[in-house]
Amino acid sequence: MSLITILESKGSAVITAHPDEPLLSAIETLAHHGIGALVVTMDGREIVGIVSERDVVRMLQAHGPDALLLPIREVMTTNVTCTTVDREVDELMAIMSNQRIRHIPVVDDNHHLMGMISIGDVVKRRLEDLESERAALINYITIGG
8 A cells, every 4th residue: 555545535735844943933833733743845845854853852952942042954854754655654664663753754756745644644544454454354254255
């Protein structure tokens, strides 16, 4: 199963931030939308970074309250792992697990932002698939092949 199914069910809207915004603004956006990461972009399409809750915590630990005034560009992760919609869910789960990342931007062939997938989205979809397989097996066993 590919990621397009996840994006179609959850929608492709992505909450973004500008690299010149202060970290406090990113924290407010994360809290307001109940999300764990923001794609950082200048134009809404080209990804320049990602800022996550983990990035925020690291900066607060290192700089204290002064971190809140830093521009996002000084806090964000710039080496962003991205994926395309044709990637299989199991493969994405392995990548996210191995790299210890919880959010991954989805991009098109031109590396333009199309959506965002969280590990929660992936696990939810995988559980739905397992439940469907289980129901099919129970049906097969009780009704007969």
